[in-house]
Amino acid sequence: MNVGWSFLIFLVLLLIPWVGVGVLGLQGLFAIVIPYVCFLVFVIGLIYRILNWAKSPQPFKIPTTCGQQKSLPWIKYSRLESPFNTFEVVLRMVLEVLFFRSLFRNLRADLQGKKLIYGSAKWLWLGAILFHWSFLIILIRHLRLFTNPVPSVIQFLDYMDSFIHSFGVPPVYITDILIIAGLSFLLLRRLVDAKVSYISHGSDYFPLFLILGIVITGVLMRYNLKVDVYAIKQLTLGLATFKPVVPEVKIGTIFYVHLFLVSVLAAYFPFSKLAHMIGVFFSPTRNMPNNNRADMHVNPWNYPVKHLTYAEWQERFREPMENAGIPIDEEAEKEEHEWYTIYGPNKNLNL
Amino acid sequence: MSLPKPDELISDVKLHSTPAKDWMEIKPELKKGYYLSIVEPKYLEELDLNHMGKWQPYDEKWPLPDGWQETVKEELQRRMRMNRAFKLFMDICVRCGACADKCHFFLGTGDPKNMPVLRAELVRSVIKGEFSTFGKLFGRLAGARKLDEDVIKEWFYYFYQCTECRRCSVFCPYGIDTAEITMMMREILLELGIGTDWGIKPVHNSYYIGNHVGVPPQSFRENLEFLVWEFEEITGIKIDLDKYINRKGAEIMFVPLSGDYFAEPGIYTMLGYLVLFHYLDLDVTMSPFATEGGNFGFFNSLEMAKRLHSKIYDEAKRLKVKWLMGGECGHKWRIWHQYHNTFFGPLDFLEVPKSPITGTVFEHAKSNKIIHIVEFTADLIAHGKLKLDPSRNDHLVVTFHDSCNTSRGMGIFEEPRFVLKHVCNNFVEMPENTIREKTFCCGSGSGLNAGENMEIRMRGGLPRANAVEYVHKEYGVNHLACICAIDRAALPTLLQYWVPGVEVGGLHELVANALVFEGERSRDVDLRRRPLKTPVKGVD
């Protein structure tokens, strides 16, 4: 049901530019206004999300330690899994963000009779890596449409991506094949794996459909329903240099569908689960060092709490203590202490 | 409490199939044996907390206070304001499902709401449904729902089926830690007045008496006296307790665990500490008030955790010690390691820990001045300061259980293994995917080791027990060493159910077993009075 609804929404989104450009001829709206607005929403939305997370303090240093701590000098500690300083944290984060290290650990559990069996399960990691890396390369590759002259790095990337010439003209982009493979795997897994299917919302399928839509329209444009790339670059370069023009030559509607879906993705991005792209950098279980005992972490809202003092306690247990031969501390003095609480009927602090 | 036979217990568990109904449509059904009882209101009152009167979870209608919806919403938002981790974890999950089969409660029940992702989704859905425009607009499609009484029941049921073991966090590509979410949700339940009997009574005891089990100072001393008397009976060596209790001006303050001077098999670990102190003639003292290193407050709220452990530093100040040493405990070390410095620092009145025996300065604890006794002992052994005869543990084939909190919230893996390899000859590791950072919880942590929820404990402990069963059958393992007091309390029950024939004990029990004292008496039993393989020849 979730799948159906999100597919329906995707179809509606697909139809909008089809009608908007194909029937109503609103090239200006779909080529210039919507992309600009959506890009703005994307950037401002991301900044908003970042500031929103940054507004809350991380009260405690809570790295998930997946390896030996740094303690005694003769024990080798795990720099990546239990980083002790900022440099090691950066390394851990780099591996996490670029290579999905935690996901690489994935296991699969099976129950046979009353025996639990764990096996390696790297498919999810592979699918995710294929998809994310291809997406990134495709994104960078698209810079050939937004720069003039095209920097040689991007030309080189484009050349490398399309170095296989065996399948006709134009040569296939390797990333095109890989991203479709990755996305199909992620989508199929969501549909077929009972557990994953059970936890999936419509909002989990929707971005998959959206990105698949973008990829498929892009691939179609390259290999089948060809469009005038020269005119497209006139438009895209105009967008990038803030001198947008709708080219006088007609560009195929499929291009507008592609562009519109990209715009929707950009605008949807910051306000959905896709924000994990930046959220991962904020994850306190990964971006903090495991040096709690060597380096104090300050909690901005730390407050003194109500607790029983020794003097009060000793008064209560004085007699039995004396009988048991436990020394009494006569110097202990009763002291009032300042305390706050955010709980219960005596709440006196509002954080 | 009668449980079905082990084979029958999990016959209903299916890991690869899910209910036909969407999880949001499944109303919470509180199964007997899965949930904890509610504490009597007076305990909550005496701890300055809200309560909902006398009631139990099985009541049809829960006596939620007026305006509870507002309270819950306010508290949720407060916690998102106060805690970046919570806010972030509510936002960035992509439901990839990598965590799904990592939770021991899911593996033992097959209940999809025990997948970490759905456990978090129980809250995430409400946050979306109540605070997000997208969520309000698209409802179920965006995974959003409204807050109602069933949600509260569900929260109570499932956030007390999480032991905050952090195993899911290891596998999550964004490091989402369900323990954080569980902690926040239990705080919110607590603010409504929902506190469990097993979660609050120990807090009450620890607050007013000094330790979870409510052992008053005189009994504390009597229990220790019994232990050293027993030790003297076996070895002929007399340990003088006076120097260890409430003595001012010692170098080190040691904080034990109540489980270790309360019941078997923990007591042998406590004896192990005392024997070690005596062997080294260590200048160490214990406060009769701060007799609890563990912290059940942590299982209710962070504030309560701080309220219970404030006494430790007050006592360190009063007893004028230089630094602190803590016993073998799980969540205790999560808190001592990751929270104490932030709660109570800077701790300038203490000195950087330095072993008086080896001279090692524990640089890694230079700021909060507390070290783990296993770190201390490992250092001693590395410097050859202990005369050990590992053959005195030859009657045991030992495996080591990494406790969840010390593993994933501290990272102490090599020290206990180093010690273990020096005090016993037969040490076998459990299968790779069930140890170290991938270790499985005993299923009874974070305030779940009660009697009324025995079924969920046995189910949650299945993955651990399973791994033990493997080494038991394969290598004849008959003893499980651990560095967690809850393990020592919970695992014997668990193993008796799943793998009879494996005993549980702390690491320092084995250290004490292997220690060679000068002038010791001949004996043919270990400190538990189990027969030794080769009798000890002493100077009789």
Added chain:
Amino acid sequence: MYNAGKVIVFIVVLIVFFTIPMWLNFGRVEAIPQPELPKDKAKCIESKEYMRAYHMKLLDDWRKQAIRENKHVYVAKDGEKYFINLQKTCMKCHNNKEKFCDSCHNFVVTHPDCWSCHIAPEVAEKWQ
């Protein structure tokens, strides 16, 4: 805001990353090249729109027909017949590779295979 320094650096890096075309073009953007069209011809073999989008497909089809199927006549949509030959048909009018082909191909960065076998008229001239 907490960890303000790091967060601001992060935001700046993100903005720079997502506005990268602006920085790459900054101070070096060139005018869009105009391919030089044959002056004396009014139409190509197919419509202008078709040629602009599909010329590579057409050339690819020609290549297959000429080399593999031994077919040498192309019938355009308007019924006119053309000899399938890049150098003798196309480049008769579009006689300057550099000013016609390359100006566009370089602009949009495509890597046509034509010139690994064929020789551009101006190159041929130079060698003759």
